[in-house]
Each structure stands twice: as structure tokens, then as C-alpha cells.
Amino acid sequence: MNTSEFRRRGKEMVDYVANYMEGIEGRQVYPDVEPGYLRPLIPDSAPQEPDTFEDIINDIEKIIMPGVTHWHSPYFFAYFPTASSYPAMLADMLCGAIGCIGFSWAASPACTELETVMMDWLGKMLELPKAFLTENAGEGGGVIQGSASEATLVALLAARTKAIHRLQAASPELTQAAIMEKLVAYSSDQVVATLGTTTCCSFDNLLEVGPICNKEDMWLHVDAAYAGSAFICPEFRHLLNGVEFADSFNFNPHKWLLVNFDCSAMWVKKRSDLTGAFRLDPTYLKHSHQDSGLITDYRHWQIPLGRRFRSLKMWFVFRMYGVKGLQAYIRKHVQLSHEFESLVLQDPRFEICAEVTLGLVCFRLKGSNKVNEALLQRINSAKKIHLVPCHLRDKFVLRFAICSRTVESAHVQRAWEHIKELAADVLQAERE
Amino acid sequence: MNTSEFRRRGKEMVDYVANYMEGIEGRQVYPDVEPGYLRPLIPDSAPQEPDTFEDIINDIEKIIMPGVTHWHSPYFFAYFPTASSYPAMLADMLCGAIGCIGFSWAASPACTELETVMMDWLGKMLELPKAFLTENAGEGGGVIQGSASEATLVALLAARTKAIHRLQAASPELTQAAIMEKLVAYSSDQVVATLGTTTCCSFDNLLEVGPICNKEDMWLHVDAAYAGSAFICPEFRHLLNGVEFADSFNFNPHKWLLVNFDCSAMWVKKRSDLTGAFRLDPTYLKHSHQDSGLITDYRHWQIPLGRRFRSLKMWFVFRMYGVKGLQAYIRKHVQLSHEFESLVLQDPRFEICAEVTLGLVCFRLKGSNKVNEALLQRINSAKKIHLVPCHLRDKFVLRFAICSRTVESAHVQRAWEHIKELAADVLQAERE
Numbered sequence: 001m002n003t004s005e006f007r008r009r010g011k012e013m014v015d016y017v018a019n020y021m022e023g024i025e026g027r028q029v030y031p032d033v034e035p036g037y038l039r040p041l042i043p044d045s046a047p048q049e050p051d052t053f054e055d056i057i058n059d060i061e062k063i064i065m066p067g068v069t070h071w072h073s074p075y076f077f078a079y080f081p082t083a084s085s086y087p088a089m090l091a092d093m094l095c096g097a098i099g100c101i102g103f104s105w106a107a108s109p110a111c112t113e114l115e116t117v118m119m120d121w122l123g124k125m126l127e128l129p130k131a132f133l134t135e136n137a138g139e140g141g142g143v144i145q146g147s148a149s150e151a152t153l154v155a156l157l158a159a160r161t162k163a164i165h166r167l168q169a170a171s172p173e174l175t176q177a178a179i180m181e182k183l184v185a186y187s188s189d190q191v192v193a194t195l196g197t198t199t200c201c202s203f204d205n206l207l208e209v210g211p212i213c214n215k216e217d218m219w220l221h222v223d224a225a226y227a228g229s230a231f232i233c234p235e236f237r238h239l240l241n242g243v244e245f246a247d248s249f250n251f252n253p254h255k256w257l258l259v260n261f262d263c264s265a266m267w268v269k270k271r272s273d274l275t276g277a278f279r280l281d282p283t284y285l286k287h288s289h290q291d292s293g294l295i296t297d298y299r300h301w302q303i304p305l306g307r308r309f310r311s312l313k314m315w316f317v318f319r320m321y322g323v324k325g326l327q328a329y330i331r332k333h334v335q336l337s338h339e340f341e342s343l344v345l346q347d348p349r350f351e352i353c354a355e356v357t358l359g360l361v362c363f364r365l366k367g368s369n370k371v372n373e374a375l376l377q378r379i380n381s382a383k384k385i386h387l388v389p390c391h392l393r394d395k396f397v398l399r400f401a402i403c404s405r406t407v408e409s410a411h412v413q414r415a416w417e418h419i420k421e422l423a424a425d426v427l428q429a430e431r432e
Numbered sequence: 433m434n435t436s437e438f439r440r441r442g443k444e445m446v447d448y449v450a451n452y453m454e455g456i457e458g459r460q461v462y463p464d465v466e467p468g469y470l471r472p473l474i475p476d477s478a479p480q481e482p483d484t485f486e487d488i489i490n491d492i493e494k495i496i497m498p499g500v501t502h503w504h505s506p507y508f509f510a511y512f513p514t515a516s517s518y519p520a521m522l523a524d525m526l527c528g529a530i531g532c533i534g535f536s537w538a539a540s541p542a543c544t545e546l547e548t549v550m551m552d553w554l555g556k557m558l559e560l561p562k563a564f565l566t567e568n569a570g571e572g573g574g575v576i577q578g579s580a581s582e583a584t585l586v587a588l589l590a591a592r593t594k595a596i597h598r599l600q601a602a603s604p605e606l607t608q609a610a611i612m613e614k615l616v617a618y619s620s621d622q623v624v625a626t627l628g629t630t631t632c633c634s635f636d637n638l639l640e641v642g643p644i645c646n647k648e649d650m651w652l653h654v655d656a657a658y659a660g661s662a663f664i665c666p667e668f669r670h671l672l673n674g675v676e677f678a679d680s681f682n683f684n685p686h687k688w689l690l691v692n693f694d695c696s697a698m699w700v701k702k703r704s705d706l707t708g709a710f711r712l713d714p715t716y717l718k719h720s721h722q723d724s725g726l727i728t729d730y731r732h733w734q735i736p737l738g739r740r741f742r743s744l745k746m747w748f749v750f751r752m753y754g755v756k757g758l759q760a761y762i763r764k765h766v767q768l769s770h771e772f773e774s775l776v777l778q779d780p781r782f783e784i785c786a787e788v789t790l791g792l793v794c795f796r797l798k799g800s801n802k803v804n805e806a807l808l809q810r811i812n813s814a815k816k817i818h819l820v821p822c823h824l825r826d827k828f829v830l831r832f833a834i835c836s837r838t839v840e841s842a843h844v845q846r847a848w849e850h851i852k853e854l855a856a857d858v859l860q861a862e863r864e
Contacts, residue, residue, distance in 0.1 A: 001752060003450050006518040010446030013522050017529040018439045031541055035726035038545035044567065046553045050754040053522075056747075060526065064744075067542030071532045079539070079716060082738075084531045086438040090445050094492065096524050096692055097449040099516045100503045107511070109463055110499030113470035121478045135476065146578055147736035177613035198716060254738075260528050261740055284511060284630060284820045284831060294467035303735070304579035306514075306686075308693055312496075315488075320433060322482040388716045399716060 001053070009053050016057065017089070021072070025406075029073040030383045033066055074407040075385040075415065080198065080226045081333075081359070081403035085258040091316035092260060095309045102307045105295035106287035112296050115144055115311035122253070122265055122314065125232040125323060129244045132267040134296075142267045143274075143301040144310045148225040150303060151250035151266040152192055154274065156185065159219030159247070161277035166217075186218070193220060193246075195239060196227025199390045200354035200362045200397075203227070206242025214245050222246045228265070229256035230334070230358050233327050239357070247273070256333070256359070257326060258405070259313045275300040333359040333402040336412050340400055343416045349423065353392050359402040362392065365423060369396035371430055378422040385415045433485070441485050448489065449521070453504070457838075461505040462815045465498055506839040507817045507847065512630065512658045513765075513791070513835035517690035523748035524692060527741045534739045537727035538719035544728050547576055547743035554685070554697055554746065557664040557755060561676045564699040566728075574699045575706075575733040576742045580657040582735060583682035583698040584624055586706065588617065591651030591679070593709035598649075618650070625652060625678075627671060628659025631822040632786035632794045632829075635659070638674025646677050654678045660697070661688035662766070662790050665759050671789070679705070688765070688791070689758060690837070691745045707732040765791040765834040768844050772832055775848045781855060785824050791834040794824065797855060801828035803862055810854040817847045 001009065041063045070076060072084050102111035119142025120133050134141040145151040160183060167179050174182075188194065193204045206222060213220040222243055228251020230236040243249055250266035253259040268274055278300045281290075289295045299305050321329070341356045344363045353362040364372045373396055376389050390397050400415075433441065473495045502508060504516050534543035551574025552565050566573040577583040592615060599611050606614075620626070625636045638654060645652040654675055660683020662668040675681055682698035685691040700706055710732045713722075721727045731737050753761070773788045776795045785794040796804045805828055808821050822829050832847075 001518040003454050003518075006453075006521075007446060007450045009518070009522055010450070010525075011443045013525045014439060014442030014446060017525055018435050018442070020529050021438075022435050033541050035537065035541070035721050035724060036545070038542060039549055039567070042549060044552070045556050046750040046755050048755050050757055051751040053752065056751055064530075064542045064546065067540070067545060068530055069532055069538065069540040071530075071540070079533070082531055082533050084528075086433040086435075086441070089438075089525070089528045090441055092528050093442075093445045093449055093521070093525060096516075096521045097452055098496075098500055098503075099514055099692060100501055101511070101514050101693060105467065106501065108499070108501040108503070109465050109467070110470060110496045113468070113499060114496065117471055117474060120476075124477045135471070147738050149736045153735060175613075177609050180612055181607075181609035198714070260531060261533060261738060282630070283823045283828075286821075289467050292467060303585060304581045306579050306693060318478040319483040319488055320485065323478050323480050325482055389718075391715045396715075 005053075012057070016060075024070055024073050025075070027065075027070050027073065028383050029070050029075045030380065030386045031067050031069060032383070038063065038067060069386065072404050072406070073386075074404045074411040076403050077400050077415065078386045078388045078403070080401055081256050082261055083254050083256060083258050083263075084260055084405055085317055085321075087316040087320040088258060088260040088313045091312040095312050098309055100309055102309060103299040103305050104285055104287060104297040105289060108309070111307075111309045111311070112298055114309075114315060115298065116141065116296055118311040118314040118318070119143065119265060119267065121318060123267060125326075126228070126240065127231075127237055128249070128267060131244075131269045132249065139271060140267060140269045141271045141296070142265060143298055144307075144314075145250065145264040145266050145302060146262045146304075147264050148223055148250055148252055151248075151264050152221060152223060154266070154278075154302060155192075155219065155221035155248040155250075155268075158268075158273045158277045159185075159221070162219065162273055165276075191223075193222045195222060195224035195251075196230075196358065198226065200392055200399075201227065201358055201360040202354065203239055203357070206240075206245060210242045210245025219248070220246045222249045224249070224251040225264070226252065226255050227358055229253060229326075230330050232257075232323065233330055236330075236358070253314065253317075256330065258317050258321065258329065263310050263313060271296075271301075278302065280305070329405075333407075336402045336407060336409065337361050337400070339409060340402075340412050340416060343413075347420065349427070353395065353397045361400040362390065362397045363400060364395065364397050365427070369394075371426060372396045372398065374426045374429070375419075375423055378426060379419060382418070382422065384418050437485075444489070448492075456502055456505050457507070459497075459502055459505065460815050461502050461507045462812065462818045463499050463501060464815070470495065470499060501818065504836050504838070505818075506836045506843040508835050509832045509847065510818045510820045510835070512833055513688050514693055515686050515688060515690050515695075516692055516837055517749055517753075519748040519752040520690060520692040520745045523744040527744050530741055532741055534741060535731040535737050536717055536719060536729040537721060540741070541727075543739075543741045543743070544730055546741075546747060547730065548573065548728055550743040550746040550750070551575065551697060551699065553750060555699060557758075558660070558672065559663075559669055560681070560699060563676075563701045564681065571703060572699060572701045573703045573728070574697060575730055576739075576746075577682065577696040577698050577734060578694045578736070579696050580655055580682055580684055583680075583696050584653060584655060586698070586710075586734060587624075587651065587653035587680040587682075587700075590700075590705045590709040591617075591653070594651065594705055597708075623655075625654045627654060627656035627683075628662075628790065630658070632824055632831075633659065633790055633792040634786065635671055635789070638672075638677060642674045642677025651680070652678045654681045656681070656683040657696075658684065658687050659790055661685060662762050664689075664755065665762055668762075668790070685746065685749075688762065690749050690753060690761060695742050695745060703728075703733075710734065712737070761837075765839075768834045768839060768841065769793050769832070771841060772834075772844050772848060775845075779852065781859070785827065785829045793832040794822065794829045795832060796827065796829050797859070801826075803858060804828045804830065806858045806861070807851075807855055810858060811851060814850070814854065816850050
């Protein structure tokens with residue numbers, strides 16, 4: 001494909017994407033396909049000669065779309081949101097074109113420097129303690145990871161390296177195995193200190209846990225993967241209180257801050273804790289500025305060596321929405337979850353199972369797990385809306401998460417009417 | 433930004449990208465900026481009110497481009513290539529729009545199933561042993577990881593879990609620490625068995641190492657991050673001989689197979705070795721098909737939970753180039769590296785430092801490391817081309833890697849003329 005064909009096909013793809021987004025409400029949110037549906041639809045090996053672009057674009061509707069779960073449908077209330085916005089998509093096109101691999105400052109200075117500044121912008125939106133920022137020559141700083149799992153793994157490895165060094169310094173006679181046996185990682189039943197668990201969006205009390213960790217010289221990593229985005233609103237910022245005790249903190253703008261996947265924001269108080277654990281310096285990655293103290297080589301902050309120019313997405317989104325636009329977006333979602341909560345509360349057959357703080361409502365029919373499992377099964381078989389369940393203690397609970405960028409009150413109302421109808425069927429079937 | 437503005441801006445961005453690609457040869461391959469250049473050029477926090485798209489697109493040329501190292505310039509010969517093609521960019525636009533997070537089959541069946549089939553397609557292009565494929569209900573299979581580092585880490589963790597289980601079964605009295613002390617990972621000075629090292633593109637002999645690993649029940653992971661793409665050409669396939677002894681194998685189509693970053697292809701002979709090490713099953717991720725044996729939940733194959741619909745890029749690229757087109761692309765790069773090699777060999781002041789097998793030429797001025805360091809410094813200061821060095825034993829060596837999709841013989845010739853001129857200056861300066 002030459003550049004002039006790309007101009008044409010690229011514009012066709014922009015229209016395809018726009019049409020998809022515009023028409024997504026009309027598509028069934030969850031697909032009808034059965035396991036193994038796709039393999040018989042396509043050849044069993046790659047073609048020797050090129051196919052045409054028309055062939056491929058036609059196959060999207062024939063082969064791909066029938067098997068897509070439409071995460072951006074306003075009837076998708078499952079899991080947690082994954083972010084999607086037009087500014088982020090535009091930035092991603094540019095990111096793909098520049099196509100640099102930003103493992104060192106020299107590999108593309110703009111890639112590294114924009115990331116550092118965007119992480120400061122975002123840190124300030126959250127009112128993170130200054131210790132986590134890079135500006136003013138602090139010891140802290142931010143980095144974009146691919147996922148909260150990677151951020152947590154990076155934090156654990158950094159904590160482990162730090163603890164090993166401390167033990168080795170204190171007791172040089174210890175063998176490596178003896179040191180390993182002494183290492184302990186504490187976690188709750190949702191792992192590491194969490195603000196906004198996936199199950200029910202509960203919050204650990206950092207003001208209790210934090211001072212203990214600091215006193216005992218234990219690394220405290222705080223994960224607010226979903227909830228973190230809400231902390232840009234002053235009325236939710238108190239949920240982050242105690243982060244000043246943490247060594248590292250992360251959340252996923254790619255969940256709820258309109259920056260398309262992947263973009264997991266991680267800050268540390270001491271950059272040297274990460275770079276001490278992950279340093280990698282072969283000759284071919286050295287460059288003249290690396291020991292100047294002036295630059296950041298992000299490969300020392302993460303597991304992979306390669307990294308995309310992901311800060312462009314943050315830059316486009318933050319600028320095209322503005323902080324006020326982002327706050328309004330979060331508030332709209334929280335308001336919709338409270339609207340759903342109040343609908344549930346008005347129906348005496350149902351109960352709310354966890355405090356509704358942000359965009360997630362955990363609810364169930366009063367009664368057995370069996371009846372709730374039957375309800376969820378009917379909901380997901382009908383495929384008008386899509387939900388997933390969770391267990392809270394021994395109870396089987398339905399999760400209603402406000403997800404789509406385009407979800408409105410009318411969708412929530414329609415979803416509730418639909419749930420009520422199916423609940424009536426389930427309760428009727430139970431009585432029979 | 434609403435959908436109709438996206439239609440307009442998206443098409444503008446397509447043109448921006450096309451213009452960038454078309455004009456990239458005219459841009460200086462390596463930027464002039466100094467560390468810290470970017471921060472003073474932008475505000476120190478995000479705007480409260482939205483900026484316009486015009487503001488942003490203007491800032492790309494003012495703020496971003498001056499700090500970009502142009503990896504896709506035909507004068508970029510540094511590191512290894514990172515893939516870039518129009519079909520992959522088009523696929524990525526679609527991937528961003530669908531925006532599903534494919535952690536389970538149910539989270540978007542098409543995302544999982546296309547990935548499985550594309551990994552079979554690619555495995556067949558490489559003539560991988562059938563044991564690595566999913567089709568015909570084998571025990572093996574492929575998965576897209578974000579990077580070779582992640583693939584290696586996944587392989588190491590799976591190997592570790594397997595070894596621990598074996599030791600626990602054989603000697604139930606052993607403590608965990610005692611088991612940990614018994615674990616050994618063997619590696620060369622480039623880590624794990626490697627086909628095509630970054631330094632000089634050397635190859636480990638799998639036919640020697642493989643049988644020993646199999647006999648000793650040791651996990652063998654083979655990393656061909658860069659070189660792997662070449663194995664789609666029959667004349668290079670012999671370099672992969674011995675992969676039949678491996679437990680896991682990976683290479684990066686995002687380096688040299690025209691699939692934009694990130695796309696690291698990994699295969700294992702036994703899927704259960706991965707899923708045994710990484711299984712994660714909270715209620716909210718369970719779905720009705722998961723224990724049917726019919727489906728794949730890729731979250732059990734990797735470190736992160738989330739994953740993009742990356743197989744779309746493979747599908748677009750494989751179809752729009754065809755196997756023959758991809759082979760022709762690899763062959764062109766290899767031919768250009770041999771062309772550069774023969775230019776070097778014609779000049780008695782220079783020497784070739786490692787066998788040229790694929791797209792990398794390691795060369796130097798006969799003489800001291802100092803004179804070669806001076807040459808590299810002149811080359812990278814002139815910024816007409818961009819190279820990075822390596823050390824081979826004690827020798828400081830220059831690496832000339834064929835990288836850009838659009839590099840032609842004329843660029844290689846011009847690069848060599850330029851290197852010769854600077855070498856003359858360096859040798860002259862040394863004599864004075």
C-alpha cells in the first residue's frame with residue numbers, strides 16, 4: 001500500500017470508525033457466536049498473494065463484528081469501563097506514525113519528556129503530594145505502564161530489591177536463600193492496598209495502614225486502578241488521603257479518564273528505587289546524556305524494553321477536554337450510578353450490597369444465590385444489556401458498572417426496566 | 433469532540449500522517465534538542481478549559497517533532513528496526529475503535545479467536561513444528577505478548593512453577609526456601625537461548641543445546657526477537673533448526689514483519705504450562721464457556737490482565753502483503769545489508785566484525801577503539817544518519833542496521849559515502 005492509497009483507505013477507515021461509534025447502540029451488546037466460530041470462516045493459512053483492502057474491510061462486518069462484545073455500547077455495564085475518546089484515537093494515529101520505541105531519552109527525546117510532563121500534569125490534577133512529581137528537581141516521578149498488573153509487579157520487584165539490599169547490608173553473612181525466606185509481602189484479600197476494588201469498589205484505609213508501613217520501613221504500594229480517575233474531582237479527593245505514606249501509587253487513565261488502553265499511570269517517591277531494580281545498560285543503548293542526571297531513561301522503570309509514545313494520548317485528551325470537561329465526565333457517571341441505585345432502592349424485591357461511591361452499583365434480588373444466578377443468566381442470555389457478577393462474602397451479587405462514554409439516563413432507565421421484567425420472570429418461575 | 437468533528441479531524445490526521453511519512457527523508461533523523469527542552473514549551477499544568485484541535489495540531493510541529501528521533505527515516509540505521517506499515521496503522525485505528533479488553537473469551541470472542549488463528553498462520557509461515565500450533569486440537573498454541581522481555585519473563589515464571597511442582601512432588605519434605613535455592617536458570621552472556629542477538633545478530637546452536645535440555649528436563653526458551661521474521665524465507669529457515677527441542681519460542685513481528693509495535697509472538701508446546709502458572713479466576717471474569725475446554729482465556733497466558741485486539745494488525749498485514757510480499761521485504765533488507773558489507777570490504781581502512789547473516793552489519797575502522805569512538809561521535813553529531821555502537825569482546829564496533837521500510841540502495845550508498853568522508857576526517861585528525 002503506497003502513501004496515496006493510505007490517504008484514501010485511512011479516510012475510509014475514519015468513516016468506518018465514526019459509523020461504528022454512531023451506530024453502536026443498534027448493535028447487540030454481546031455476541032451470539034459459539035466457541036470456535038471464527039476458524040471455519042477464514043483460510044487456514046496466510047495468502048501467498050496479497051488480498052485487496054476491499055476484501056478485508058468487507059470481512060470486518062462478516063467475520064469480526066459478529067464476535068465482538070461491544071464495550072463502548074451504552075448498554076454495556078460489565079467489568080469496569082475501558083476508556084475511549086476521539087482525541088485519544090487521533091493521538092494514537094500519530095503515535096503509530098511516529099512509531100518510536102522510547103526506551104531511552106535518546107531514542108526519542110520528545111517521547112520521554114512529554115511523558116514526564118504529562119505525569120506531572122496528571123499528578124497535579126489528583127493533588128498528589130509534591131514528592132511524587134518530577135518538576136522542581138524532586139526525587140519522585142511518574143511513568144506510564146501498560147497495566148496495573150505491571151505497575152504492581154514493578155512495585156513488588158523494586159520493594160524486594162530494596163529489602164534485599166537492606167538485609168545484605170545489615171547481615172552480610174546471610175545466604176541468598178535465607179534472605180528470600182525472610183521476605184514478606186502483606187496483602188488484603190484483593191491484593192496490595194487498593195482504592196476501589198474490582199469486586200465492589202471498596203477502599204482500604206490508607207490513614208491506618210500507611211503510618212504502620214512507614215514505621216516498619218515497609219514498601220507501601222497503592223493501587224487505585226479504576227477509582228483513581230475520580231480523584232481529579234475535589235469531592236472525591238478525600239478517598240486518596242493517606243497516599244502521602246505510599247512509596248508508589250498507580251491508577252489507570254485507560255479505564256475512566258478517556259485515554260484509550262493502554263495507559264496505566266504510576267508514580268514513585270524515589271525514582272532511584274525503580275532504576276536500582278531494573279537498570280539495563282548495554283552499549284547499544286548508551287548515549288551521551290545518560291549520566292548527566294538531566295534525563296530519564298524509562299527502560300529502567302519497567303519490565304519491557306520497548307515502549308510506545310503513549311503520552312500523546314494524555315496530551316490530546318487533557319487539552320481537548322480540559323480539566324473541567326474531565327471532571328464533568330466523571331461526575332456524570334457517578335450521577336448515573338446513583339440514579340440506578342435509587343431505582344433499585346425503590347423496588348422492595350431488591351437490595352443494594354455495597355456502598356455506591358463512584359460508578360459501580362452492586363445489587364441483588366433479596367433471596368438465594370440461585371435466584372440471582374438465574375437472573376444474571378436471563379439478563380446475559382437476552383443480550384440487551386451486559387453485566388458480570390461478583391461474590392461478596394458468600395453472596396452472589398450483580399455488578400452494574402457505568403461504562404460507556406455515551407451512556408445517558410435513558411439507557412440506565414431502559415436497563416432497569418429490562419432487569420425488572422426479567423426478575424419478575426425469574427421470581428414467577430421460582431414460585432411455579 | 434463529537435462524531436462529525438472526528439470525521440473531519442480524523443481525515444486531517446490521516447493526511448498529517450501521510451505527509452509525515454512522505455516527507456520523512458527530508459527531516460533530520462536525529463533531533464537537535466538538549467535535555468529538558470520540552471518542559472518550558474508547554475504550560476506547567478493541564479488547562480481548565482478545552483484547547484482547540486488547531487492549537488494541538490500546530491503544537492505537534494512546534495513542540496513534538498523537534499524532539500523526535502525519526503525511526504522510520506531511511507537514514508535511521510540504529511538499534512534494530514521497529515515495524516511500520518500502512519495496513520498495520522489502519523488495523524490499529526479499528527483496534528482503537530472496538531476498544532475491547534480481551535482478557536477472556538467472553539470479553540470479545542473475536543479478539544481471542546482471531547489471535548489464536550493468526551498465531552497459527554504465523555507459526556506455519558515459520559514452519560514451526562506442529563506441536564506449537566493450536567489447530568487440530570494440539571496441546572500447544574500461540575499468544576501475542578507486548579515485548580520479548582515479557583515473553584521471556586512469562587517463560588521463566590512458567591518454567592519455575594513447573595520445576596517447583598516437580599520438586600515438591602519428588603520431595604514433599606523440602607521447605608519453599610530449600611526449593612528456591614535448588615532452582616537454576618542457565619543463560620549465555622546475552623541471556624536465554626537467542627537467535628540473532630542485539631549486539632551482533634549471532635545465533636546459539638539449538639541443535640547442541642536442545643537435546644541436553646530435553647534430557648535433563650530443563651525448560652528451553654528460545655528468543656529470536658529480531659531474526660525470527662526472516663524465518664518465513666526458506667533460505668533462512670535453517671537458522672531455526674532445533675526449535676523442536678524448545679518448550680517456548682518467541683520473536684517480534686513488531687521489529688521486522690511490518691506489524692507496528694506492540695506485537696511479540698510467543699508459542700508454547702504445552703498451553704497448560706502457562707495457564708498453570710498464571711491462572712486468575714475471580715467471579716467477575718468467569719463465563720459459561722470457560723471450563724468447556726473449547727476456549728482460550730488469554731489472561732492466563734500473560735502478566736497483565738488487559739490486552740488490546742492486536743491480532744487485527746497481523747490479519748491486515750499478512751493479507752495485504754501476502755507471504756510473498758513479506759518475504760520480498762525481508763530479502764530486500766538482507767540484500768541491502770550485504771550491499772553495505774561489500775562497500776565496507778572494498779575499503780582497506782575498515783573491517784567487518786561479525787558474519788552478516790540478516791540485516792545487521794557490524795564494522796569498524798581498523799585501529800583503536802578511540803578512533804572508532806571518534807568516528808561514531810562525528811557520525812551522530814552530523815545527524816545525517818543515525819547509528820549506535822556495540823562492544824564485541826573488547827572492541828568498540830559500529831552497528832549498521834537496515835531499518836526503515838522505505839530504505840533503498842541509494843540511501844545505503846549515500847550513508848557509506850558520508851561515513852567514509854567522516855572517517856577521513858577522523859584519521860586526518862589522528863595523524864595531526
